[in-house]
Amino acid sequence: MHIEPGLVDGAKLALSYATAAACGGYTLKLSADMLKTDGAAALLLRALLATALVFCFFEVLPHHPVGVSEVHLILGTTLMLLFGAAPAAIGLAGGLLIQGLFFAPFDLPQYGMNLTTLLVPLFATAALARRVIPDQMAYVDLRYGQALKLSLAYQGGIVLWVGFWALYGRGLGAENLVSIGSFGAAYMSVVLAEPLIDLAVLALAKTLRGLQGSAVVERRLHQAA
DSSP states (O other): OOOOTTSSOGGGHHHHHHHHHHHHHHHHHHHHHHHHHHOHHHHHHHHHHHHHHHHHHHHTSOOEEETTEEEOOOOHHHHHHHHOHHHHHHHHHHHHHHHHHHTOGGGGGGHHHHHHHHHHHHHHHHHHHHHHSOTTOOGGGOOHHHHHHHHHHHHHHHHHHHHHHHHHHHTTOHHHHHHHHHHHHHHTTHHHHHHHHHHHHHHHHHHOGGGTTSSSSOGGGTSOO
């Protein structure tokens, strides 16, 4: 998703810088934790793979402007399950930045807002995953209901953050509220598709046992905790 240019401007942009900095700090913490358990090579490789995929999600997959933002199939939960929270966060930040620098420079003033909108729901979804996925279950064995909960958390979080930025920038006017509502309704339709995509990707990963224990994917993908 991309916050509409001009939705938040002037001094109000300072809040987006602060929230983006907080997200960056938490990403560094997650990365430091991963360095201790998986090593630098795994973090770098997965982060690069996630960045490339995010760039493709933004540029190749269909996306349409609706209301105050755009509807994208971002697949944040898929990235988290495949690579882990830290590489997924780096990938989302990196893919978004590459797109802004080379293809959509008009989005750069909104980078802090877009980054916050993508990463805070990712962190919340990672926390939820620890609650809804039993320790004795590998990610490749997830059921639809579990995948749906994760998708609802991620996509719902994106809708909430977009709504927040819209209200913060333009207030409670009727036109703004209608734009927020139309975006939210369109975006939540992604929830119907993402769990199916997650399960399809996990089913494919289940057949690729050669990746088990490698630096390419998250250890929990094929193994219980």
